[in-house]
Amino acid sequence: MKHKWIEDYLMTKNSVTRDFKTEWQWHRFLIMDKMFAAICVDKDGRNIITLKSEPSLGLSLRNQYSCIRPGYYMNKSHWNSVDLNGDVPDEVLKEMINQSYQLVLSSLSKSVQKEMLDRQKM
Template sequence: MNYEWLDEYLLSKLGVTKDFKEEWEWDRYLLNGKMIAAICTDKTGKEIITLKCEPSFGEELRIQYEDIIPGYYMNKVHWNSVYLEGEVPDEVIKDMIDQSYELIFNKLSKKMQNEIRNGDKND
C-alpha cells in the first residue's frame, strides 16, 4: 500500500471508529455506525479504499485518475474506490476522505453532531 497514513488520518476524524467486517474482509471506518470509508481488496486481490463523494466530484475524479473507479460493491453514483497501489496524490485522497466524512456527519442530527464535536473523538 502506498498510503501508510490512511488509518491514522481516518481515525483522527472526530467520532470515527474502526471495525473489521469479517464476512466481507473489510476494515470499515464508521461515524455513529455509518460507514465513511472501507479498505479491502477487489476480486483480483488489489487493495482499495472506498469513499463517499458528491456525484459530480466523484465523476470528475474518475475521469482524471485511472486508479479511481466507481465504488466497489457500493452505489456507483455516490461511492468511489481508489487503488492503493496507484498514483493518486495524497492530497486528493485526503480531500475524498474529508468529503466522505462531511457527507455522513452533515446527515446526523444536530444533537449527534454536537455530541461528536464536544465529546472525545473516539467515543
C-alpha cells in the first residue's frame, strides 16, 4: 500500500477507535461504534479504503478517478472504495476521510457530540 500514512491519519480524529472484523477481514475505524472508514483487500486482491460521502460528491469522484468505485459491500450511493494503489492524490484522499468522519459524526445525537467534544478538551 502506497499510503502508509492513512491509518495514522484516521486515528488522529477525535474519539476514533479501531477494530478488526474477523468475518469480513476488515480493519474498521469507528466513532462511538459507527464505522466511518474500513481498510481491507477486495475480491480482486486490491488494498482499498471504504469511506462515506455525499452521493453527488461520490459520483463526481468516481467519474474523475477510475480507482474510486462504489462502496465494496456497502450502500453504493453513500460509500466509495478507493484502490490505495491508484492515482488519487493524498490531498483528495484526506478530504474524503475528513468528509466521511464529519458525515458519521453529524449523524450522532447532539448529546453524544457534546460528550465527545468535552472529552477532547480534557
